Amino acid sequence: MRKVSTDFNDKTIEYEQLLSDFKTLLKKNNLKFTIQREVILESLYNSDEHLTPESLHHLIQDKFPNLNTGIATVYRTLALLEDSNMVTSLSFGAQGKKYELGAKEHHDHMICTECGSITEFVDEEIEKRQHQIADALGFYMSDHSMQIYGICKNCKK
Amino acid sequence: MRKVSTDFNDKTIEYEQLLSDFKTLLKKNNLKFTIQREVILESLYNSDEHLTPESLHHLIQDKFPNLNTGIATVYRTLALLEDSNMVTSLSFGAQGKKYELGAKEHHDHMICTECGSITEFVDEEIEKRQHQIADALGFYMSDHSMQIYGICKNCKK
DNA sequence: GTCGCTGCAAAGTCTTTGCAGAGAG
DNA sequence: CTCTCTGCAAAGACTTTGCAGCGAC
Numbered sequence: 001m002r003k004v005s006t007d008f009n010d011k012t013i014e015y016e017q018l019l020s021d022f023k024t025l026l027k028k029n030n031l032k033f034t035i036q037r038e039v040i041l042e043s044l045y046n047s048d049e050h051l052t053p054e055s056l057h058h059l060i061q062d063k064f065p066n067l068n069t070g071i072a073t074v075y076r077t078l079a080l081l082e083d084s085n086m087v088t089s090l091s092f093g094a095q096g097k098k099y100e101l102g103a104k105e106h107h108d109h110m111i112c113t114e115c116g117s118i119t120e121f122v123d124e125e126i127e128k129r130q131h132q133i134a135d136a137l138g139f140y141m142s143d144h145s146m147q148i149y150g151i152c153k154n155c156k157k
Numbered sequence: 158m159r160k161v162s163t164d165f166n167d168k169t170i171e172y173e174q175l176l177s178d179f180k181t182l183l184k185k186n187n188l189k190f191t192i193q194r195e196v197i198l199e200s201l202y203n204s205d206e207h208l209t210p211e212s213l214h215h216l217i218q219d220k221f222p223n224l225n226t227g228i229a230t231v232y233r234t235l236a237l238l239e240d241s242n243m244v245t246s247l248s249f250g251a252q253g254k255k256y257e258l259g260a261k262e263h264h265d266h267m268i269c270t271e272c273g274s275i276t277e278f279v280d281e282e283i284e285k286r287q288h289q290i291a292d293a294l295g296f297y298m299s300d301h302s303m304q305i306y307g308i309c310k311n312c313k314k
Numbered sequence: 315g316t317c318g319c320t321g322c323a324a325a326g327t328c329t330t331t332g333c334a335g336a337g338a339g
Numbered sequence: 340c341t342c343t344c345t346g347c348a349a350a351g352a353c354t355t356t357g358c359a360g361c362g363a364c
Contacts, residue, residue, distance in 0.1 A: 073344080075330070137310070316363105323357095329353100335346095
């Protein structure tokens with residue numbers, strides 16, 4: 001539970017990189033590196049879930065109760081990270097957005113309408129085709145996303 | 158401006174069908190066919206835009222000021238139509254949802270991040286591939302959506 | 315007539331903002 | 340020291356709900 005950035009496995013190395021990118025970004029914009037910002041980045045990194053601002057806030061409150069991080073700071077930091085393309089927000093019909101680290105490799109989402117679980121996947125063929133379509137329509141493609149809705153393996157039972 | 162369902166072109170024929178489906182749906186659920194509900198359906202049908210509840214409400218207020226339709230009714234009707242799969246809601250990062258008639262044939266969306274315009278498109282190859290992916294992951298696919306974000310032809314200039 | 319529907323306004327959510335004190339550089 | 344951040348609480352934006360009267364059937 002107290003697994004901060006002390007151990008040195010693959011994930012930690014990636015995180016060090018991420019953190020360093022974040023610091024660079026902050027410096028470049030004359031912004032400050034605060035403990036709240038670090039904790040938010042780290043929590044996003046260590047979560048395998050897609051987090052809402054609220055769930056992220058709870059997570060942080062549980063893990064670092066003495067920081068007493070405000071929800072407003074979570075929102076502000078997420079907006080900052082999103083503007084800098086370090087996180088991506090997802091809005092799947094449900095109310096509110098969910099966030100995930102954008103540093104992960106690109107992937108799409110398969111959403112179970114029964115249990116709400118989200119499975120990630122990538123398909124090269126679709127990726128390629130998306131570029132072709134954008135080109136054909138004279139559109140400069142900066143990003144894209146795809147969702148498949150349905151009932152997952154577990155819920156089908 | 159007073160183009161209601163009096164003329165008899167292709168679009169009107171489709172609309173008659175849509176309206177009849179709507180009435181059937183209402184009857185089946187012991188719900189009533191009201192002028193407000195008709196006007197909402199018709200406005201969705203006659204708009205080529207993707208409408209927010211608010212823009213739909215304005216549209217209706219302009220067109221039928223004497224009806225004095227409340228925004229709450231718009232929300233309630235959209236929820237009803239969405240539950241019955243007659244309209245689809247889109248939520249593209251921006252705040253709030255946009256609605257479009259689901260009766261249209263399936264298509265995906267290309268969203269310009271400069272001007273906010275939405276272009277629709279369909280690609281058979283991607284459609285096919287999506288089914289394959291869902292099958293491969295043991296997922297029953299009920300629906301799917303795809304968005305390409307970028308800068309449109311016009312804004313590239 | 316009955317029972318669902320509507321407009322209104324109030325209440326809920328979720329998110330953003332203003333401000334004064336705290337803290338990074 | 341300076342200037343940005345933060346938590347708090349208030350304000351905003353968007354959506355839902357309760358209610359009394361209205362209207363479809």
